[in-house]
Amino acid sequence: MADLNAGWPPALSLALLAVARAGSTSFDGTQSLKPPAESVWVAELRPPLRSGQYESAVRKVPAGFRTAVASWNATTPAGTWIEISLRAQRSGRWTAWYDMGHWSAALSRGHRHSVNRQQDADGRVETDTLTLHGPAQAFQVRAALMREPDAAGEPSLRLIALATDPHGSDGRASGVTAGARGKDLPVPERSQRTASPVSSSLGGGGDAWCSPASVSMIMAYWAAATDHPAWDVSIESAASGTYDPVYDGCGNWPFNVAFASEHGLEGWVQRFSGLTDIEGLVAAGIPVIASIKCNAGELTGAPYEKTAGHLLVVRGFTESGDVVVNEPYALPGGIRRVYRRAQFEHAWLTGSQGAVYLIAPPGMLPRMKRSGGF
Incomplete structure (x- = not known):
């Protein structure tokens, strides 16, 4: 690491x-x-x-x-x-x-x-x-x-x-980090649309469970990488553990991080200014959950025409810098997808101001420098 x-x-x-x-x-x-x-x-x-x-x-x-x-x-x-x-x-x-x-x-x-x-x-x-x-x-x-x-x-x-608020981005697509070129982490693939509804009251069931599905995939990745099987939780368990009855959904960002922390993992919500920030993590073996939003025609290859808010796992980058994801809204066999770099970065930065969930075993995530002003 x-x-x-x-x-x-x-x-x-x-x-x-x-x-x-x-x-x-x-x-x-x-x-x-x-x-x-x-x-x-x-x-x-x-x-x-x-x-x-x-x-x-x-x-x-x-x-x-x-x-x-x-x-x-x-x-x-x-x-x-x-x-x-x-x-x-x-x-x-x-x-x-x-x-x-x-x-x-x-x-x-x-x-x-x-x-x-x-x-x-x-x-x-x-x-x-x-x-x-x-x-x-x-x-x-x-x-x-x-x-x-x-x-x-x-x-x-x-x-x-x-x-x-993130600082330092002018909204233009960033260049690929050398250490992330061709890096594709073996994150288990899971579909929110095949999850069995635990309860119809949990924010609409599998079609709305992009966030807990992404958390489930990240936790399964770390379970395999660290030989810690207790971290491998189902999408249904993650949905039950993140549901916010006031919001009436499972997409409350800090609740998803807190759910993982209750199982012994560490993490937080953060906002980045460009894909180079995610690349540094992927190069170190750390997949990231990103929040995106897009209109029709803005994200080629997505299993939806548009989305007002969606979470997915960034697991790697191609040699040319395009983004390799686990797309939870896709059906089995089509979950791993590659999105064009500029399109994905636009959907992410304009859709959520570069919001991500960072989740990993304790001590593995980078600590921010205290000289950064805090």
Whole structure:
């Protein structure tokens, strides 16, 4: 595995706020924890406490941002959950705290859902994304760790990430990275359209399960690559584990990353400025889930005419730089496809501002340089 930490470029659009490596910090139930900006820790809520709150230090974003997506890695046993909030600083003034999601591995107790009807003079939240009406220069995040009175387990928070607007792209197709030429990772192929519906209430069933299908493929890849069979989960299990009843679908970006983290993987949502960012990961053996959007005729070879939002796996690149994907909407036998580089990059950058899920075994993903401004 190549060392991506030394010179990997896209540091300005991601802040990693809390990463568990050693030791832990327990809540006392009355105070917000504000660890030093450079600290490395894990937050746990231990009985008999029923709630505790982590609050990050203020993080500046020198280039400014208008959109932000929070994601997290956690363990939430039955009866426990985590609530993530975010606020932004605009011209020296703080916005209100926006609720970015309530997360629990279990759906049955009602603690997993996004929060709708959040809009004010500063911005709005659409499921998993905060969109501000003007540029912000800094942010803070909060994480409330919660447990029901009869819960036996302890929720823990290992990582929070905030992805802001990507910088450095002018929208033109990028050149191929030498290390990614001809690289095609053996990601297992799975079709969302052949998945058996677990429940008609899970966002419309297989036809709408592009995101959990992509997560299932990535988890199966790492299960095989690391001889860790427990990571190989079905599309149905991933759909059940990512469903957001308020959004009424399985496409909540941070919920998909959190689902993988509940199984012991690590990851976050990030935004990149071009395909060269993905190529560095693929060259190191790390496939990526990308979010795209396209109109009719904009993505040659796709099994759909157009899409208002779709997730798929980028598994490699041809010698000329075209994009090799696992297309979850395709039927078996046609899942591995090659999309034209310029067309794919346009569908990805204009469709989601270069949004990706990065999911891998702990410690394998590159850490952003703290000198990047966060």
